Amino acid sequence: MAHMIVAGNWKMNASKSAVTELLSGLKDNVASVSNAELVVFPPFPYLAQAQAELMGTGIRIGVQNICAQDKGAYTGEVSLVMAKEFDVSYVLVGHSERRALFAEDDSQVAAKYVATQAMQLTPILCVGETLEQREQGRTLSVVNGQIQAVIDAAGGASFAHAVIAYEPVWAIGTGLTASPKQAQEVHRAIRDHIADVAPEQARGLKILYGGSVTVASAEELFAQADIDGGLVGGASLQADSFLAIGRAAK
Ligand code: 13P
Numbered sequence: 045m046a047h048m049i050v051a052g053n054w055k056m057n058a059s060k061s062a063v064t065e066l067l068s069g070l071k072d073n074v075a076s077v078s079n080a081e082l083v084v085f086p087p088f089p090y091l092a093q094a095q096a097e098l099m100g101t102g103i104r105i106g107v108q109n110i111c112a113q114d115k116g117a118y119t120g121e122v123s124l125v126m127a128k129e130f131d132v133s134y135v136l137v138g139h140s141e142r143r144a145l146f147a148e149d150d151s152q153v154a155a156k157y158v159a160t161q162a163m164q165l166t167p168i169l170c171v172g173e174t175l176e177q178r179e180q181g182r183t184l185s186v187v188n189g190q191i192q193a194v195i196d197a198a199g200g201a202s203f204a205h206a207v208i209a210y211e212p213v214w215a216i217g218t219g220l221t222a223s224p225k226q227a228q229e230v231h232r233a234i235r236d237h238i239a240d241v242a243p244e245q246a247r248g249l250k251i252l253y254g255g256s257v258t259v260a261s262a263e264e265l266f267a268q269a270d271i272d273g274g275l276v277g278g279a280s281l282q283a284d285s286f287l288a289i290g291r292a293a294k
Contacts, residue, residue, distance in 0.1 A: 048266060048273035048293035049207065049250055051083040051168065052280025053108060053136065062281075063090045067097040069283025074101055077290035080273060083134055084280070088122055091130040099131070106134030106168070109142055112152070112159040124163040135160040138190065139170045140213045150193035158198050161205055168207045168252070168275065169194055171234070175214035183212075187230060188237045200242030208234060208251045209275040215255025217277060224264045224271075227253045231270035259285050262292035 058066075063086065074082065083104040086094050094105050111121035127135070136142075137160065138153035153169070160167040171190040173183045187210065194202070210230050212222050222230075231251045239246035253265050254275030265271055273293060279285040 048080040049083060049252060050077075050080040050273050050286070050290045050293055051085065051106065051134070051209075051252065051275045052286050053085045053139070053254075053275055053277050054087065054281060055108070055141070055277060056087060057281055058087055058090055060090075060093070063093055064097075066281065066283055067094060070103060070287065071097065071101050073283065073287050074103055077287055077293075080290045080293035082286075082290050085134075085136060091127070091132070095130045104133040105131055106136060107132050108136050108139065110135050110137070110156055110160065112155040124159060124165060128163060128165065132165060134166050134168055134207070136209075137167045137169055140172055140211055140216060144213070150190060151197075153190075154194050154197035157194050157202075157206070161198065161202060166205060166207060168209050170209045170211050170254070170275070172211040172213050172216075172255070178212065178214065183230060184233050187234060191234060191237055195238070195241055200238060200240075201245055203238055203242055203245040203249050206249070208249065209254045210234060210251060211254035211275060217256070219256050221256045221258075221261050221265075222253070224268050227265060228268035228270055231268065235270055257289060259288040259292070262289045263294070266293050 083106050085106040085108050107127050111118055111123050114123055137156040142148045157167045171187045173186040177186045215222050234251055235246050250272035252273045252275045253271050257274040257276045258279050
């Protein structure tokens with residue numbers, strides 16, 4: 045299994061033709077990435093296309109959000125059972141855009157995390173502080189609080205089957221990136237926090253950095269001891285830049 049994960053969160057960007065172009069670019073050159081598992085997170089309407097195109101390539105598929113319920117009267121929602129039919133492996137839970145724009149709170153995020161694991165899929169739990177919280181010196185308490193909500197619901201051992209993405213809100217879509225040192229500091233604190241309750245799982249846990257990762261910034265970020273890859277937004281929409289970020293995983 046690759047040491048690193050490089051995941052591309054397409055957010056609400058794509059079209060049939062753009063997806064065709066992006067997926068074929070990824071397929072054609074995936075062999076150039078040797079030390080990262082690549083994962084794409086298309087919007088739901090493109091899952092079938094991603095499944096068909098990526099079969100046998102080693103590139104995995106994830107979804108950007110999920111409903112914690114199995115089925116029923118939940119208009120507009122998509123279940124894990126449905127996602128699984130499209131060979132989905134990963135589920136983003138608690139992305140800051142879900143938290144901020146769709147009012148998802150820690151308890152909903154924890155419910156999605158638990159439901160994802162119950163379906164034998166891997167949640168990528170997203171955590172991160174706002175600029176205001178950082179300036180108030182609350183970064184670690186905010187991030188650890190978001191993680192603690194999941195520990196309380198699922199237990200520390202659950203991190204054997206999860207990934208964390210640290211995404212400082214102030215670095216998302218802004219062109220600002222946490223410096224490798226700033227990111228490493230938070231990644232280390234996250235690992236230590238989980239190690240308090242689950243030392244073995246904390247050691248093996250993959251913690252991705254997200255927030256304006258680019259071809260230029262990836263290599264130094266990924267070289268940090270506790271950074272195990274990236275969750276990439278904008279730069280994952282072009283095959284060339286996404287693959288170059290994948291190659292930055294050494
Ligand atoms: P950007 O890379 O566009 O800043 O997005 C980061 C992100 O939110 C990935 O989930």
